[in-house]
Amino acid sequence: MSKNFPDASPETLAVQALGVTEPLTGAVTPPVYISSTFEREPDLEYKNGFIYGRADNQTVRQAEAVLTTLEGGVASLLVASGMSAATGVFMALKPGDTALVPEVMYWGVRKWLNSWGAEWGVKIVYYPNDDMTTLRALTEQHRPALIWAETPSNPMWSVTDIAEAARIAHSVGAKLAVDSTVATPVLTQPLAHGADIVMHSATKYLNGHSDVIAGALVTAQDDAFWQRIVSIRKDIGTIMGPFEAWLLLRGMRTLHVRVRAASANAMAIARHFEGHSKVVQMLYPGLPSHPGHATAARQMSGGFGGMLSIRIKGGKQGAVKAAAGLVLFKRATSLGGVESLVEHRRSIEGPESPVPEDLLRFSIGIEKLDDLIADLEQALAAV
Numbered sequence: 028m029s030k031n032f033p034d035a036s037p038e039t040l041a042v043q044a045l046g047v048t049e050p051l052t053g054a055v056t057p058p059v060y061i062s063s064t065f066e067r068e069p070d071l072e073y074k075n076g077f078i079y080g081r082a083d084n085q086t087v088r089q090a091e092a093v094l095t096t097l098e099g100g101v102a103s104l105l106v107a108s109g110m111s112a113a114t115g116v117f118m119a120l121k122p123g124d125t126a127l128v129p130e131v132m133y134w135g136v137r138k139w140l141n142s143w144g145a146e147w148g149v150k151i152v153y154y155p156n157d158d159m160t161t162l163r164a165l166t167e168q169h170r171p172a173l174i175w176a177e178t179p180s181n182p183m184w185s186v187t188d189i190a191e192a193a194r195i196a197h198s199v200g201a202k203l204a205v206d207s208t209v210a211t212p213v214l215t216q217p218l219a220h221g222a223d224i225v226m227h228s229a230t231k232y233l234n235g236h237s238d239v240i241a242g243a244l245v246t247a248q249d250d251a252f253w254q255r256i257v258s259i260r261k262d263i264g265t266i267m268g269p270f271e272a273w274l275l276l277r278g279m280r281t282l283h284v285r286v287r288a289a290s291a292n293a294m295a296i297a298r299h300f301e302g303h304s305k306v307v308q309m310l311y312p313g314l315p316s317h318p319g320h321a322t323a324a325r326q327m328s329g330g331f332g333g334m335l336s337i338r339i340k341g342g343k344q345g346a347v348k349a350a351a352g353l354v355l356f357k358r359a360t361s362l363g364g365v366e367s368l369v370e371h372r373r374s375i376e377g378p379e380s381p382v383p384e385d386l387l388r389f390s391i392g393i394e395k396l397d398d399l400i401a402d403l404e405q406a407l408a409a410v
């Protein structure tokens with residue numbers, strides 16, 4: 028571990044994957060531990076604590092240790108997808124509990140909550156993402172066990188004040204869990220603002236190369252609620268596979284440089300195209316025109332992330348035409364990879380989606396800025 032340099036920053040520790048070298052050979056890059064089972068001692072004890080791969084795995088643990096350091100938590104859990112991370116938190120609630128969740132959030136979580144919540148006896152109440160007065164009133168009315176936040180949130184990038192949401196949650200003894208996939212620990216550390224649990228789709232920025240499906244949870248305290256989540260992973264078997272954990276460990280080594288580069292590109296693109304003749308609205312929390320800018324400036328540091336949305340002239344047709352004309356930007360779902368992606372969210376989410384029809388969501392990658400701007404210019408010119 029970081030025994031030679033105890034004051035090293037989380038960034039340095041992540042780059043070195045906590046500086047662990049493998050004891051047998053001195054390898055700087057750790058091996059992948061793939062064994063599903065472990066030998067018992069003659070007295071039937073497991074001397075290293077590993078019993079079976081559904082409960083725990085050393086490669087998973089190494090990646091968890093890096094993420095715990097990045098988020099400033101006390102423990103992490105890596106699971107098979109962002110969805111299994113999010114659902115693990117809600118499944119730890121008990122029938123009769125209420126969860127307050129934001130109106131605008133990752134559509135997959137909203138869709139699952141709408142069916143699961145009612146069936147499992149957990150009441151789901153929606154609050155406006157950036158309206159803490161309403162959140163407080165709903166909290167006093169419903170006395171939830173959990174408040175869920177997502178900030179900045181897909182795909183309008185509205186910003187939730189984490190510190191205020193945490194105060195509101197704690198005033199009734201509720202937990203605050205934050206989907207921080209878009210912010211990443213590079214730009215925001217929700218636990219430092221008072222959140223209890225951080226969730227990531229590690230498929231996105233944490234891994235960063237669009238080649239792993241993964242999810243993560245980090246906790247500020249190892250308490251009874253966290254232990255329920257730990258046993259859910261073990262009992263229903265959602266642990267991340269060792270190869271995925273190894274790729275994630277590699278991805279996190281470059282997290283800071285990737286996120287800083289994507290944020291700088293996104294800020295430059297947002298500034299360049301705000302006010303463009305084919306642009307109805309540029310949605311990026313880094314712009315002073317964004318309604319969440321002041322809160323984002325308070326709780327994000329080092330940038331505003333790589334995600335932005337553009338509302339295009341000409342309604343749905345205009346947006347779809349602009350996406351069709353892009354060459355460097357790939358028309359694909361997901362986000363947080365090194366390559367730039369574009370998506371017409373409304374067609375993905377279906378008719379019940381609150382997303383405007385003229386909106387294109389962009390995951391800005393780390394390509395050369397001039398190339399991305401030129402590609403957008405030529406696609407918009409054809410609208």
Ligand SMILES: *Cc1c(COP(=O)(O)O)cnc(C)c1O
Nearest residue numbers: 108109110133206208228230241
């Ligand atoms: C992708 C995503 C998820 C779901 O994660 P998967 O890894 O696809 O299961 C949840 N929240 C946000 C913000 C996401 O972008």
